[in-house]
Amino acid sequence: MPEDEQETSGISRKHFIVAAGVGALAVPAALSAAGPASARVRPEAGRLLTPTPKCTDGDSTATPSQMEGPYFKPNSPERADLTTPGMPGTKLTVSGIVYSQSCKPINRALLDFWQADNNGNYDNTGFTLRGHQYTDAQGRFTLTTIVPGLYPGRTRHIHVKLQAPGRSILTTQTYFPNEPRNQTDSLYDPRLLMKVTSGPNGRDAVIDFVLRVP
Numbered sequence: 001m002p003e004d005e006q007e008t009s010g011i012s013r014k015h016f017i018v019a020a021g022v023g024a025l026a027v028p029a030a031l032s033a034a035g036p037a038s039a040r041v042r043p044e045a046g047r048l049l050t051p052t053p054k055c056t057d058g059d060s061t062a063t064p065s066q067m068e069g070p071y072f073k074p075n076s077p078e079r080a081d082l083t084t085p086g087m088p089g090t091k092l093t094v095s096g097i098v099y100s101q102s103c104k105p106i107n108r109a110l111l112d113f114w115q116a117d118n119n120g121n122y123d124n125t126g127f128t129l130r131g132h133q134y135t136d137a138q139g140r141f142t143l144t145t146i147v148p149g150l151y152p153g154r155t156r157h158i159h160v161k162l163q164a165p166g167r168s169i170l171t172t173q174t175y176f177p178n179e180p181r182n183q184t185d186s187l188y189d190p191r192l193l194m195k196v197t198s199g200p201n202g203r204d205a206v207i208d209f210v211l212r213v214p
């Protein structure tokens with residue numbers, strides 16, 4: 001039975017092996033443009049153009065960080081589908097876009113996911129329900145997985161680390177709406193709620209992330 005997750009200050013850096021290889025990547029030219037697009041207003045033919053719209057989640061505030069917890073493992077396999085044939089649980093697809101703070105989609109952003117299985121257990125010996133992937137040129141990602149089970153002390157959640165090429169790592173978690181334990185889990189943050197719909201083949205969840213990239 002997994003133990004409750006405890007905050008462990010200073011635990012983060014030693015686990016960033018997956019991200020370490022990514023950190024050497026050059027920042028794409030699109031990300032190095034001076035100044036946030038939302039702050040630029042370009043004159044054209046004597047009038048001002050509308051500034052770049054805010055990010056689709058309603059603001060361009062960076063996604064808040066959350067504790068890593070005790071179950072992260074470095075060197076997860078690169079894969080967008082964490083399921084295996086016959087894996088118990090409700091199928092779940094998580095998709096979204098990774099943005100910069102100026103609402104530009106980030107190409108080749110790393111997302112490293114890990115989560116509990118249907119019974120609320122983490123695989124601490126192998127890599128079941130662990131995997132990393134990269135966004136496409138439009139900043140998009142799609143994760144195929146199952147709805148994580150509950151375990152003592154926590155509401156339902158998925159862990160993820162994100163990193164824009166050459167930038168610092170964001171460690172956070174995502175949450176499910178209408179979960180009774182959202183009211184009692186002190187880590188729960190409504191800013192990290194996914195929009196979840198149910199269909200004949202499982203659930204679809206959507207969440208966008210905003211990284212601290214100009």
Ligand SMILES: [Fe+2]
Nearest residue numbers: 005069157159
């Ligand atoms: Fe967890």
